[in-house]
Amino acid sequence: MKKYVVALLFVAFTSVGMSQDILYGVRGALNVSNLDFEPDADFENEHRNGFAFAGFADFSLSDNLSLLTELQWSAEGAKERNLRADYLKLPILLRFSISDNLLLGVGPQIALKTWEYEDSFSTFVFSGVAGVEYMITDELFLDARYYYGITNILDEDLTDVEAKNHVIQFGFGIKM
Numbered sequence: 687m688k689k690y691v692v693a694l695l696f697v698a699f700t701s702v703g704m705s706q707d708i709l710y711g712v713r714g715a716l717n718v719s720n721l722d723f724e725p726d727a728d729f730e731n732e733h734r735n736g737f738a739f740a741g742f743a744d745f746s747l748s749d750n751l752s753l754l755t756e757l758q759w760s761a762e763g764a765k766e767r768n769l770r771a772d773y774l775k776l777p778i779l780l781r782f783s784i785s786d787n788l789l790l791g792v793g794p795q796i797a798l799k800t801w802e803y804e805d806s807f808s809t810f811v812f813s814g815v816a817g818v819e820y821m822i823t824d825e826l827f828l829d830a831r832y833y834y835g836i837t838n839i840l841d842e843d844l845t846d847v848e849a850k851n852h853v854i855q856f857g858f859g860i861k862m
Contacts, residue, residue, distance in 0.1 A: 718853070720734065788821075816831065831853075832852075
């Protein structure tokens, strides 16, 4: 089944890429992240400031619609050292241009934890993403995104507590 899904995604992305314009680029961002605990945490739960770096491909679907795929490394979690996690993330955003300089995007994201194989964190997590992008020039842009954690980032076999990541990113990027 896994092979079929990968093959389908490969065909879909290469078909879109062959028939439409593709823009590539790089992006850096400042993260402000925190964890939402259920039940509520019995300690001071402070946000973590971190960074994210990414490379992306933006597939034009029409004059006002595009599909952005990105491979991103991101430092997230909470300020407490044992509640920090770094992820390799793959957001996929369907984006709509509302003017020449302004785009809105929404989509899903999967993330893979990139450190310590055995700890109390789940290896894979899923999130929803929404964002806005402002084009400064044809190549340079500023953006802001909100990542809403859908799945528990803590290993369910080790604890009954649930924690979900919530991240705000402020980014700057270059399209090539």
